[in-house]
Amino acid sequence: MSFRTIEWRDNKVVMIDQTRLPAEEVYNEYNDFKSVAEAIRGMVIRGAPAIGVAAAMGIALGARDIIADSFETYYRQLTNICEAMAKTRPTAVNLFWAIERMKRVAQANREKRLDTLCDILREEAILIEEEDLAICKAIGRHGARVVQDGAVILTHCNAGGLATAGYGTALGVIRAAHDDGKNIRVFADETRPWLQGARLTAWELMKEGIPVTLIADNMAGWLMKKGEIGMCVVGADRIAANGDTANKIGTYSVAVLARENKIPFYVAAPTSTFDMTMENGDAIPIEERHSREVTHLQGVPVAPEGVCVRNPAFDVTPHRYITGIITEKGVITGDYARQLRRLVDK
Numbered sequence: 001m002s003f004r005t006i007e008w009r010d011n012k013v014v015m016i017d018q019t020r021l022p023a024e025e026v027y028n029e030y031n032d033f034k035s036v037a038e039a040i041r042g043m044v045i046r047g048a049p050a051i052g053v054a055a056a057m058g059i060a061l062g063a064r065d066i067i068a069d070s071f072e073t074y075y076r077q078l079t080n081i082c083e084a085m086a087k088t089r090p091t092a093v094n095l096f097w098a099i100e101r102m103k104r105v106a107q108a109n110r111e112k113r114l115d116t117l118c119d120i121l122r123e124e125a126i127l128i129e130e131e132d133l134a135i136c137k138a139i140g141r142h143g144a145r146v147v148q149d150g151a152v153i154l155t156h157c158n159a160g161g162l163a164t165a166g167y168g169t170a171l172g173v174i175r176a177a178h179d180d181g182k183n184i185r186v187f188a189d190e191t192r193p194w195l196q197g198a199r200l201t202a203w204e205l206m207k208e209g210i211p212v213t214l215i216a217d218n219m220a221g222w223l224m225k226k227g228e229i230g231m232c233v234v235g236a237d238r239i240a241a242n243g244d245t246a247n248k249i250g251t252y253s254v255a256v257l258a259r260e261n262k263i264p265f266y267v268a269a270p271t272s273t274f275d276m277t278m279e280n281g282d283a284i285p286i287e288e289r290h291s292r293e294v295t296h297l298q299g300v301p302v303a304p305e306g307v308c309v310r311n312p313a314f315d316v317t318p319h320r321y322i323t324g325i326i327t328e329k330g331v332i333t334g335d336y337a338r339q340l341r342r343l344v345d346k
């Protein structure tokens with residue numbers, strides 16, 4: 001990869017600043033957990049798996065400053081750090097998954113000397129990052145099998161290297177198919193209001209020389225109808241136990257249009273995105289973001305001042321619209337309730 005989304009370097013957390021792409025490729029350094037939490041909230045880093053990695057690294061940064069004389073007081077302070085991380089973004093379940101994993105590691109090492117715990121937590125955060133990269137590559141390998149030579153693929157938002165430790169989920173499938181020598185082309189939805197498709201997916205694919213055509217979100221249906229799109233692949237922020245999938249706002253519309261036009265619609269995600277505590281998608285918390293993201297484009301107003309705005313950042317696609325879910329453990333189709341359970345137990 002020609003960029004690094006996030007890494008632990010020289011006792012700091014370094015992230016590419018996604019608010020400034022594609023105009024500038026700037027790397028920010030973080031020394032404390034509060035600024036990492038702010039970076040997640042402010043979308044310097046975004047995308048469910050990348051948010052999980054950032055939270056873990058933020059917790060590891062915070063752990064360095066804990067002063068305690070017993071594991072109980074240590075753990076109480078660690079929990080406070082975890083709570084600050086948990087308040088950043090509500091929809092991506094990978095955030096909560098990573099927080100729980102860091103807490104479990106602390107508990108599992110409660111007998112160790114307290115001054116060694118921050119090293120253990122740092123190693124765990126780095127491991128989460130390394131595992132995520134390997135998982136994305138496995139998703140790519142499995143997903144490439146459902147991509148035909150010559151395929152024209154629509155993707156929404158950015159589920160790429162920038163949204164993960166690298167390589168990506170939906171874009172991992174696209175990368176792997178491209179690396180297999182398949183002659184594929186990509187349509188990237190611009191993804192209003194935050195423009196992840198225009199700013200990030202287009203940037204990432206162009207950097208790799210994968211043919212990409214940018215479209216405004218409202219063009220996808222018409223291009224499907226004209227036969228110009230052969231399949232859709234998107235990422236996920238949270239997948240309920242029955243396969244209902246929360247992803248970037250507009251994903252549901254793409255899925256419905258794909259069904260109407262008899263086009264396969266795939267979700268690519270690691271199993272850490274499964275939320276087996278949710279029976280279906282109805283209870284998935286949907287983040288509402290600031291109205292300014294809708295009323296302004298790059299700081300320029302595009303709506304009358306004072307207009308009422310809604311800005312849900314995600315929607316939920318019912319599982320019946322999903323042709324398959326591509327995971328690091330294989331591609332599942334059909335009876336999602338049973339298949340998801342099987343993968344979790346695998």
Ligand code: MRU
Binds near residue numbers: 048158169235236237
């Ligand atoms: O608001 P964002 O940019 O964090 O939303 C990102 C998405 O919706 C992605 O599709 C999802 O997190 C999967 S990333 C591999």
